[in-house]
Structure formats: C-alpha cells, structure tokens
Amino acid sequence: MRLSNIFLAVSCLALSAVALPTADTAATTSSTCSNPPVRKEWRQLSTYQKQSYINAVLCLTKKKAISGIAGAVNRFDDHQAVHNAQTPNIHWVGHFILWHRYFVATYEKALRNECGYTGGQPYWDWSQDASTDLTSTAIYNTAIFDPNTGFGGNGPYVIATDEQNPLNITGHTGGGCVSNGPFVPSKFTVNFPTPDCLRRDFIPWIMNSFAQQSLVDHVQSQPDYTSFARAIENIPSFSEPNIHGSGHFGVGGVLGTIGNAANSPGDPLFFLHHGNLDRIFWEWQQKDLKTRLNQVGGPIVPFDYSGQNVTLGFQVNMGKLAGNQTLKTLLNTVGGVLCYTY
Numbered sequence: 001m002r003l004s005n006i007f008l009a010v011s012c013l014a015l016s017a018v019a020l021p022t023a024d025t026a027a028t029t030s031s032t033c034s035n036p037p038v039r040k041e042w043r044q045l046s047t048y049q050k051q052s053y054i055n056a057v058l059c060l061t062k063k064k065a066i067s068g069i070a071g072a073v074n075r076f077d078d079h080q081a082v083h084n085a086q087t088p089n090i091h092w093v094g095h096f097i098l099w100h101r102y103f104v105a106t107y108e109k110a111l112r113n114e115c116g117y118t119g120g121q122p123y124w125d126w127s128q129d130a131s132t133d134l135t136s137t138a139i140y141n142t143a144i145f146d147p148n149t150g151f152g153g154n155g156p157y158v159i160a161t162d163e164q165n166p167l168n169i170t171g172h173t174g175g176g177c178v179s180n181g182p183f184v185p186s187k188f189t190v191n192f193p194t195p196d197c198l199r200r201d202f203i204p205w206i207m208n209s210f211a212q213q214s215l216v217d218h219v220q221s222q223p224d225y226t227s228f229a230r231a232i233e234n235i236p237s238f239s240e241p242n243i244h245g246s247g248h249f250g251v252g253g254v255l256g257t258i259g260n261a262a263n264s265p266g267d268p269l270f271f272l273h274h275g276n277l278d279r280i281f282w283e284w285q286q287k288d289l290k291t292r293l294n295q296v297g298g299p300i301v302p303f304d305y306s307g308q309n310v311t312l313g314f315q316v317n318m319g320k321l322a323g324n325q326t327l328k329t330l331l332n333t334v335g336g337v338l339c340y341t342y
C-alpha cells in the first residue's frame with residue numbers, strides 16, 4: 001500500500017468516527033456526496049448505457065437555454081456559450097484544468113438532473129488507440145466513432161481556404177457535416193454562435209502523435225501542480241505535440257467544430273475528450289493526495305508565467321449555469337460541490 005493510500009484510509013476511519021463533513025488533507029466523500037457516479041471509458045459502457053448517454057445529450061438539446069447568452073437556444077448550447085464567453089481567460093492559465101473540470105461536471109449534472117441519465121460522464125482514452133504509424137486511421141474505427149453506438153464519424157472532405165487555415169495545418173481529411181451517427185444535421189444542430197451542422201475534420205498525424213501514451217506519462221510525471229498544468233497544455237503550436245490538442249485537432253482539424261478554440265463544446269465528443277484530460281489529472285492527484293488536494297499554481301493571465309499566480313482561493317465561474325467556486329473546492333471530485341469518481 002502506498003503511503004498516500006494509508007493516509008487516506010486512516011483519515012477516512014478517523015472521519016467516519018467523528019463524522020466530519022470534509023477534511024483538508026484527503027479526498028473524503030462528504031455528506032453531500034454519497035454514491036458518487038463512476039466515470040468510465042466509453043468502451044466500458046454497455047450498448048444500453050451508451051444509448052442512454054447519447055439520448056440524454058439529445059434531451060439537453062430539447063430543453064430551453066438558461067445561460068442568457070445570445071445565440072444559445074437550448075441547454076446543450078448553454079455550455080458551448082459559457083465556454084465561448086470565457087475562452088480568453090481559461091486557456092494557458094493555471095486554472096485551465098480546474099475550470100474545465102468544473103465545466104464537464106456541470107454538464108454531467110445537467111445530463112443527470114434534467115435528462116434522467118444515471119451514469120457518470122464517460123471519457124475517451126485516445127491513447128489506447130494512438131498508432132506510432134502517424135498515417136494510420138485505425139483510431140477512427142473504434143467504438144467512440146461507431147455510427148450506431150457512438151458519436152458518428154468524419155465529415156466529407158471540404159477544401160479549406162487560407163483564411164480558414166491561418167496556421168497552415170496539413171493533412172486534413174474532412175470538414176463537412178458529420179454524415180452518420182446520432183448527430184447528423186437531421187437530428188442535431190450546432191446553434192451557437194450561428195446555426196450550423198456539426199462538422200468533423202479528422203487529421204490522422206495529429207491524432208496519433210498528440211495522443212501517445214508517452215506524452216500522457218510525461219504529463220503525469222510532473223512533480224507539482226504548476227508544472228502539471230503547463231505540461232498538459234504545452235505551447236499553442238503544432239511544432240510540439242500536446243495531449244490537450246489530440247481530441248481537438250485530431251478530430252476537429254481545420255474546419256471541425258471541436259477544433260474551434262472558442263466553440264469546441266459544440267461537438268458532444270468534447271466532454272469525453274475533456275473527461276479524459278480530467279481523468280489524467282485525477283490519476284496524477286491520486287499519487288499524492290495529501291499535497292495535490294491543496295496545491296494550485298500557474299498564471300492568472302494567459303502565458304504570463306512571470307506574473308501573478310492563481311491561489312486556492314481563486315474563483316472561477318460558469319455564468320448562470322452554476323455557482324462560483326474556488327480552485328480549492330474543485331480539487332476534490334468527491335467534496336460535495338463535485339461528486340464523481342473514476
């Protein structure tokens with residue numbers, strides 16, 4: 001047994017004896033988080049569970065928006081709109097991973113509370129399928145893209161203009177409307193910021209290279225929160241891989257919805273991609289919970305690595321979708337405000 005596990009076990013025993021709701025040093029399930037939903041990898045779900053999840057997503061698209069953000073028509077759009085509104089402040093900052101943790105959890109809560117979904121938010125562990133042959137398309141033939149029990153596949157190839165591809169990303173294979181699965185134009189619309197179909201634009205070399213397990217291992221070997229946070233985003237360039245970019249640009253490419261920095265949550269797959277990043281973060285935390293439930297760092301202002309850092313008391317918000325929370329609260333997935341596990 002690891003030291004941290006012993007610590008956790010002892011703390012839990014102590015807590016159950018005195019029935020305190022929270023502890024500062026261990027991830028204890030609080031009185032407001034009993035039976036946390038367990039998040040699973042997509043292929044671990046049964047066909048029935050997969051269908052229940054997709055049905056709950058489609059259910060969100062039939063409920064009226066509450067975000068108050070112009071362009072958001074339904075509850076699915078709400079999440080995309082909130083992400084869009086905060087895009088300049090939540091990437092390449094110390095709170096990147098915690099903001100997105102809260103974001104995915106807010107979506108999970110909506111699926112459960114408003115659309116009758118009973119499971120945990122599933123995630124997509126792309127590393128399981130990433131090939132060292134960068135031209136391989138095998139990863140696109142896995143369960144997650146299944147047209148019947150998954151999220152459907154690519155869009156047909158569309159030429160991208162120079163304006164649409166300012167970064168000159170090579171090798172895109174799609175760009176048109178997703179043509180099979182539950183999110184085809186007849187069943188699903190991306191309403192925000194303006195109505196469009198869901199687009200995907202697979203780029204095999206990015207998907208395969210950015211999703212490599214060795215990169216995940218590198219991120220998980222970081223000694224502290226600040227270096228972890230920086231490693232998971234790396235730099236905004238295609239000259240160096242970063243695991244955050246794998247799902248975004250391997251699936252979204254140049255023209256796809258999930259490849260658009262501000263509006264990526266318009267692809268329902270976003271929440272499984274970010275669910276995986278959160279699982280990687282959660283696993284990293286488990287290696288030293290005592291420290292990693294109490295540590296944040298990294299810049300408040302994007303890329304401002306010599307400027308002011310976030311602290312445990314730093315607050316993030318979900319607009320009208322959920323209350324403001326401190327980073328300290330969001331470090332614990334079973335603390336009460338958050339209530340899920342892996």
Ligand SMILES: [Cu+2]
Binds near residue numbers: 083091100
């Ligand atoms: Cu984001």
